[in-house]
Amino acid sequence: MMDLNALRMFICVVQTGSLSAAADKLNIPLPTLSRRIRELEEQLNIQLLERSVRGTRVTMAGSRLYEQSNQNIEGLLNAEHILKNEQTFLKGRLRISLPPAFEPWWSLLTEFRKVYPDIHTSVYIVERRVDLIEDGIDVALRVGTIVHETMVARRITEYRHCLVASPSLLKNLGIPKSISDLHRFPCAIWSSGANGTPSWKLGTDNFTPEAVLSTNDYLHLKHGVMNGEFITELPPFLARQAIQNGQLIPLLTDHLFPKQQLNLLYPSHRHPSLIVRAYLDFCVEYLKNTSLK
Structure with a gap:
């Protein structure tokens, strides 16, 4: 398929009379414009411009391409302009x-x-x-x-998600070094049902907490974990600021939750x-x- 952007650049060269004038009008570097025109010539396997020390001249093949494509390109650009205006004023x-x-x-x-x-x-x-x-x-x-x-x-x-705890809870109970250590800690879980008993997938291991709290509200979990009530999992966007401020500590970071x-x-x-x-x-x-x- 023909590169329409390169074709548009070629049309601008024909209309302005030179590569440098077209580069100025399109606001792109002259080497970039020259490279794109050469690539278009290679794609079409025809020479569109004759280059010499005296300047650039359009070949006969280039003139035919310009005559056939200029009107269509203008139509495409007009359609693009209309669509952009519609997007700007969407109601x-x-x-x-x-x-x-x-x-x-x-x-x-x-x-x-x-x-x-x-x-x-x-x-x-x-x-x-x-x-x-x-x-x-x-x-x-x-x-x-x-x-x-x-x-x-x-x-x-x-x-x-990330597994987190407050500094105060870790000060009292220590930092868990392994998944089995989590049994020593109060845990809270996210669950969509009152009778659900979900597990945490931590790396290649599954851990089923004996939850002191089950809720379907991550903000509830965030409130409790920051108060030092338990360990829990949080989406990263709910935990990031508190981790950066030192209010929460990420745990078992070598055992990642699934994506x-x-x-x-x-x-x-x-x-x-x-x-x-x-x-x-x-x-x-x-x-x-x-x-x-």
Whole structure:
């Protein structure tokens, strides 16, 4: 397939009359422009420009390519301009669901509203896995592997939970050196059900705590562990600041929790609207510069 960016550069050279003038207009280095034009010539296996000490002249083949492609390129650029304007002035409602206590998304949505001030965002915080169709949700943020034939899952990042304790608890009970040492400590667990007895996967080992507390709220766990009540696991974004401040200590760091996948989920039978596509793309770009780890 022809490199359209390089073709656009070639058209600019023809229109401006020289490589240097085109480089100035496109605001790119002259060597970069020359290299891209040479690559286009190699791709097409034809010479588009004749270069000499007196300057650059378009070949007959180059003139034919310019005549055939200039109008089409202008059409593509005009379409790109229209789409960008539509994105800039998007208006409407975006309905999303998030897991509880997923703090990084609060900041992400703040930035999203700055870029798209005319999109009204409705956020549905729920621990259960919502039915997007029944609940009228456009995009759901899901943690874990997605297996759903009628949904599209866009994987955006992954992270690991961490095992933590307060300095005061460790001062009283010591620092666990091995997984078996955890039996000496009060532990609290995250559980989606009152009767659940989940285990911790720590490296290649499984450990089932005798929990003094079971809850489906990570903020509850964070509150208790910082008070020195127990050892627990936390998502890294809930523990990071407290670890940096010395309020929490990471434990058994050579026994890692499994990676957690983070996906954006939306119905497969619907063509994503401009608003949904804008949200999906924004999340991906935002997470390139913001780590959940």
